[in-house]
Amino acid sequence: MFEHIPSPMLERMQELERLDAQDRTDGTPRLDRLRQIPPETGKFIALWLAASPPGSCIEIGTSAGYSALWLALACRATDRRLTTFEVLSTKVRIARETFSAAGVEDLVRLVHGDFLDRSAEIGPVGFCFLDAEKEAYAACYEAVVPRLVPGGILIADNAINHGEVLQPMIDAAVADARVDALVVPIGKGELVCRKV
Numbered sequence: 537m538f539e540h541i542p543s544p545m546l547e548r549m550q551e552l553e554r555l556d557a558q559d560r561t562d563g564t565p566r567l568d569r570l571r572q573i574p575p576e577t578g579k580f581i582a583l584w585l586a587a588s589p590p591g592s593c594i595e596i597g598t599s600a601g602y603s604a605l606w607l608a609l610a611c612r613a614t615d616r617r618l619t620t621f622e623v624l625s626t627k628v629r630i631a632r633e634t635f636s637a638a639g640v641e642d643l644v645r646l647v648h649g650d651f652l653d654r655s656a657e658i659g660p661v662g663f664c665f666l667d668a669e670k671e672a673y674a675a676c677y678e679a680v681v682p683r684l685v686p687g688g689i690l691i692a693d694n695a696i697n698h699g700e701v702l703q704p705m706i707d708a709a710v711a712d713a714r715v716d717a718l719v720v721p722i723g724k725g726e727l728v729c730r731k732v
């Protein structure tokens with residue numbers, strides 16, 4: 537899966553990595569920044585998607601589509617498709633460019649809208665990557681967990697670097713009898729939940 541990343545995909549990933557690094561140092565306003573996951577987190581979520589049970593694969597928080605490219609790699613390897621939700625039109629425009637340049641439009645469906653308004657559309661979920669505004673995590677978690685199939689996976693980003701905001705939600709997930717949950721210290725900290 538990682539050894540043979542098609543060159544249009546690899547080139548777009550590298551371009552987004554450069555833009556993201558630049559954003560973090562040149563004073564770009566927060567809402568305009570890409571705020572992407574690092575590559576090791578990309579590999580981590582791709583491995584989990586590839587190992588997840590049948591059901592839809594979704595992402596909440598597309599930004600420019602960088603994490604979606606990692607998930608698309610896993611979708612290609614397992615003959616699945618990803619639906620990714622993004623609320624900001626500026627980000628939707630860049631993500632469309634990403635998916636076209638990377639040649640993954642057959643693997644990725646981009647939905648422009650607030651996930652919390654669209655969650656009824658998703659059906660049974662095999663895999664979900666949650667990377668939206670941290671204040672929305674608890675509501676997104678509650679929208680997704682009842683829809684996870686048995687063995688279904690939900691991974692939430694920023695469980696360590698935004699620990700102060702997310703701690704109540706993390707504590708609730710760890711105590712939630714519907715899932716087994718653990719924070720993994722990779723990247724910015726990933727909360728991994730598996731539906732029992």
Ligand SMILES: C[S@@+](CC[C@H](N)C(=O)[O-])C[C@H]1O[C@@H](n2cnc3c(N)ncnc32)[C@H](O)[C@@H]1O
Nearest residue numbers: 572573597599602603622623650651667668669
């Ligand atoms: C941290 S960035 C996502 C980065 C992306 N996952 C990546 O690693 O390439 C968060 C994105 O989520 C979007 N967002 C926030 N709340 C959302 C919601 N409720 N529904 C859909 N998108 C949302 C923001 O506009 C922003 O572009």
